[in-house]
Amino acid sequence: MEEYTKRIVKTIQYIDDHLDADLSLEKIAKIGAYSPFHFHRIFKLITGETLQVYIVRKKIEKSAFYLAVRKEIEIKEIYLDLGFSSHSVFCKTFKKYYGISPSAFRKSAPETFHKIIQKERKNGQIAPVFDPYICKIENLLNWSAMNLKIEVKELPEMNLASVMSLGIANVEPSYTILIDWAKKKNLFPAEHVKMISVYHDSFKVTPPEKVRIHASMLLNKKMSKPEGKIFPEIISAGKCIIGSGEMTLNDFEQCWVSLFLWMNENKYSMRKAFPFEIYHSNFKEHPEGKMLVDFCIPV
Known part of the structure; x- marks a missing residue:
């Protein structure tokens, strides 16, 4: 397998x-x-x-x-x-897939930056509903201003060792596989080791059980070849919007929604690259389950 x-x-x-x-x-x-x-x-x-x-x-x-x-x-x-x-x-x-036309989807989606959920009608048909994540855009912008330090800056190329996870429930087991591999290589634990999650799908349009997330570790040099379930991955150098803050796992969705909203409000466009998270601490070691995270959108 x-x-x-x-x-x-x-x-x-x-x-x-x-x-x-x-x-x-x-x-x-x-x-x-x-x-x-x-x-x-x-x-x-x-x-x-x-x-x-x-x-x-x-x-x-x-x-x-x-x-x-x-x-x-x-x-x-x-x-x-x-x-x-x-x-x-x-x-x-x-x-x-979504129950409405592309033009109707585009018209509805930006109004309050809704997330997509699936809701069953009385007649048994499945129709997408735009469920407000926060009632007003102003609330989201205020929340991000209070909880995230947002900046735009150039990031260097990053060489990663990654494990693919299909579905949000499989992310933690993927990190376990990655850490076990890193321990055998004497790469973990280390003082400056960074774990990174790379999102190859969006929760806005992909069901949580099908979202593809790469559980990754930042390396000092590029992996020469795959090793079992561990494979090399590169995050290209370039400009990113970075939202930094101390968050619980329950805050992550709100962070991403507000950061994409900030991107649109400030006239940036996402380039052909995947958004990612850089972890600077472990939530399991915090009494309130918080961790220091950089939420990064390539633009």
């Missing part, structure tokens, strides 16, 4: 980076070094979805994210970049 997981991680990384490219079963299976028949079965075993279902879901979730936070991009540009052949095909697929 360990070797299977390592190959699937490689294919998932390729899919996420090439959503506008040829993502046929034959192409992806070749990247994972499998025959198409075996790859299809293994992919579903590990991810819980067929390859095609996964690809379509990722495209729609990415389009939803851009519709919500990249208002300057035309809808046509979004769906063409993601490989949809026409407006009608895109709209039909999007509505299947």
Whole structure:
């Protein structure tokens, strides 16, 4: 299973980076070094979805994210970049996932920076509802001003050792795997070691049990090759919005929502990179379960 997981991680990384490219079963299976028949079965075993279902879901979730936070991009540009052949095909697929059209989604989402939840109608249909996370945008901005130190600065390239987690419930076990590996390498515990979570999906558009999070450790130098479930990952150098504060785990969602809101209010756009968290302390060692965290959005 360990070797299977390592190959699937490689294919998932390729899919996420090439959503506008040829993502046929034959192409992806070749990247994972499998025959198409075996790859299809293994992919579903590990991810819980067929390859095609996964690809379509990722495209729609990415389009939803851009519709919500990249208002300057035309809808046509979004769906063409993601490989949809026409407006009608895109709209039909999007509505299947979220219950409303892309234009209605874009119009509703920014009004109070709602989060998406799924709610069952009386007739049994599933329709997305924009549930206010905080009643007014002003409250969120005030909260972030009081609880986060926000700045924009250049960060250097970061070399990571990572373990992929599918679903929020699997993040802690992934860190356990990573720390056990680091102990054998005499990399942990260390005074200046930093743990980092890299979010390859957004909770706004991806169900919590399907969100892909990389549990990572900052290294002094790049890993030469994968080792079991541990694989190398690089966070590219560049400008980031950084919100720093001492938080409990229950505060994290509010931190991210307010930080993305701050990004929009200050006319920044997210670049093609994944948001991440840098941990400077361990919440398990704090009497109130708090930890020092940098919430980082590449812009």
